[in-house]
Amino acid sequence: MLKDRLRSDLTTAMKARDQVRVATLRMALTAVSNAETSGDAHHDLSDDDVLGVLTRETKKRRESAEAFDGAGRAELAERERAEEQVLAEYLPQPLTDDELTALVSAAITETGAEGPRQMGQVMKVVQPQVGSRADGKRVSTEVKRQLSGS
Known part of the structure; x- marks a missing residue:
């Protein structure tokens, strides 16, 4: 499952001391957990549902980077783009x-x-x-x- 892959990659990133990857994967796993517990009852997400969560998070990063660029905050925009790149590794290849x-x-x-x-x-x-x-x-x-x- 994709969720398991995220967890194992988080462990690997923690061992490698890759701060951006660790923070991004923790955020992604939190978003997945929030989606699982939303509503009346806890439910496990399918890989497609997890992809949907990751797609939304990627879009948030892209929009935040654009907003930071517009506000002249290049260092924050770069951080958002780095997080977007980490998340993009888990998404299917985009259509040409x-x-x-x-x-x-x-x-x-x-x-x-x-x-x-x-x-x-x-x-x-x-x-x-x-x-x-x-x-x-x-x-x-x-x-x-x-x-x-x-």
């Missing part, structure tokens, strides 16, 4: 632009969408195929682009 374009094009053909008004239909087909391999904003931008051009 060509792969995303092909998936969206196939979804448009499948749904018969002809304009921006059918964007929701296309997104419902594309999103499960994309999963955590592309940011939702990137997917919606590509869907809009292709629907506006057709």
Whole structure:
């Protein structure tokens, strides 16, 4: 399981005294634990659920780095980017632009969408195929682009 891999990598990072990796993996495991205990009853997360948590945490790091850059806090932005890189090692390989374009094009053909008004239909087909391999904003931008051009 992915959660077990995170734990063993944390132990390895602690032995290597890699402070950034230790802090990042502890944060990730805390986020996973919080997700497991949210709601009425404790439940173990599947690997897909853990990937979802890691994807959200990665996105937070990216957004924080951008905010710190905008505020002129380069050292904090670098820390956020370093944490994002550690988390990215656990995520599936991101889709290339060509792969995303092909998936969206196939979804448009499948749904018969002809304009921006059918964007929701296309997104419902594309999103499960994309999963955590592309940011939702990137997917919606590509869907809009292709629907506006057709």
